[in-house]
Structure formats: structure tokens, C-alpha cells
Amino acid sequence: MTKVLAVSDQVVERIYTLAANEHFQDVDLILGCGDLPYTYLEYLVSVLGVPLYYVPGNHDPRYDAEHSLSYAEGGSNLDMKTALVNGLFLAGLGGSIRYRPDGVNQYTQGQASFRSYRLLLQIMINQVRFGRKLDVLISHSPPFEIHDDDSHAHQGLKALNFLIRTAQPRYLFHGHTHFFRHNLEECVTQVGRTIIMNIFPYKVIEIDEGVES
Numbered sequence: 001m002t003k004v005l006a007v008s009d010q011v012v013e014r015i016y017t018l019a020a021n022e023h024f025q026d027v028d029l030i031l032g033c034g035d036l037p038y039t040y041l042e043y044l045v046s047v048l049g050v051p052l053y054y055v056p057g058n059h060d061p062r063y064d065a066e067h068s069l070s071y072a073e074g075g076s077n078l079d080m081k082t083a084l085v086n087g088l089f090l091a092g093l094g095g096s097i098r099y100r101p102d103g104v105n106q107y108t109q110g111q112a113s114f115r116s117y118r119l120l121l122q123i124m125i126n127q128v129r130f131g132r133k134l135d136v137l138i139s140h141s142p143p144f145e146i147h148d149d150d151s152h153a154h155q156g157l158k159a160l161n162f163l164i165r166t167a168q169p170r171y172l173f174h175g176h177t178h179f180f181r182h183n184l185e186e187c188v189t190q191v192g193r194t195i196i197m198n199i200f201p202y203k204v205i206e207i208d209e210g211v212e213s
């Protein structure tokens with residue numbers, strides 16, 4: 001069983017107290033779904049001392065290995081990548097729909113789809129290598145017409161619907177769209193074998209290693 005602390009979109013002041021009070025002591029893995037200051041992610045890594053994998057959101061800087069402000073120290077940027085961590089097969093697709101011509105980490109539906117084809121190829125190769133199907137896909141954006149919104153900036157990416165159909169992850173964790181009523185039913189949707197969860201602002205999820213593949 002892997003206990004995951006997933007965070008997204010909003011700094012929760014209370015999390016500092018909870019982390020310092022060892023509330024998250026048995027957390028094995030931190031997943032970041034974007035639009036969070038990297039200092040916040042770095043704080044969680046240093047206090048909890050567990051691996052961090054994250055994707056950038058549309059409010060995050062463009063990744064640049066030369067600039068330490070453009071990534072979270074001690075964490076791994078999972079955008080367009082896969083990883084095997086704690087027996088879980090992870091993949092990440094960062095960014096949101098393009099709504100500003102000069103926006104960073106923003107993609108048209110076509111661009112995002114192209115990225116998802118490239119990611120799917122890696123997922124398929126590693127599915128063979130790891131001998132298991134994808135456990136968790138993390139993204140910033142929600143899928144199209146699932147937990148998304150009519151406003152253009154919050155339209156979901158069809159690339160994620162494609163990955164749900166093809167890679168069939170057990171979980172998709174996303175951010176970007178906020179639900180202030182904190183009603184669990186509004187934040188969790190199942191499509192096929194995939195449980196889609198809006199992480200905003202944080203969730204603790206226990207994932208068993210499952211039977212594969």
C-alpha cells in the first residue's frame with residue numbers, strides 16, 4: 001500500500017502545521033498537479049523526506065535546468081515522462097488549454113494531443129519493461145468535459161480523454177479547476193477503469209499495488 005499526498009493549485013497554510021505535526025508521517029509519495037509555488041513543494045519534500053513527482057501548471061514557469069526557480073529542488077518533473085516509484089507506474093502530462101498566445105505550459109487541443117501520443121508511446125514501452133499497466137497519471141488540466149468548465153481557460157484537454165481510453169490508468173489526478181464546495185462526489189468520476197480525481201487543494205489517497213497486468 002502506498003500512501004500518496006497529492007497537492008494542487010493552492011497553498012494550504014494548514015498543511016505546514018499538519019506536516020510539522022507529523023500528520024503526514026506515513027505518506028510515501030508526494031504528487032504535485034501544478035500551479036503551486038516550488039518552495040511549497042520543496043518544503044513538503046524536506047519535511048516528509050519522500051519522493052516528489054509533479055507536473056507544471058499554466059501558472060508555473062517554463063522549465064529551464066539552468067534556473068533553480070523553474071523547478072522544485074528534490075523533486076522530479078514528470079511532464080511527458082514515466083517513472084516506477086514504490087511499485088507504482090506513474091506518468092505525467094503538464095499544462096492546460098492554451099488561452100493566451102504567450103502563455104507558458106499552455107497547449108491547443110492539437111498540441112496537447114500530439115504530446116499525449118508521445119507520452120503513450122513511452123507508457124507502452126514501459127508497460128512491457130515494468131510488467132504492469134499504468135497506475136497513476138498526473139496532469140494539471142482535467143479531461144475534456146470531466147471536471148472542466150465552460151470558460152475557455154478551464155476547458156479540459158482531450159489528450160487526457162485519449163490517455164484514459166488507451167493507457168487506462170487506475171487513477172488520474174488533476175488540478176486547474178477548483179471546487180470550493182469540497183463535495184467529494186463532485187471531484188471524483190470513474191471512466192472505465194480510471195478514477196479521475198480533482199486534487200485541489202490536497203488529498204491523501206491510499207493506493208494498493210494491485211494485480212497486474
Ligand SMILES: [Zn+2]
Binds near residue numbers: 057058096140175176
Ligand atoms: Zn491552472
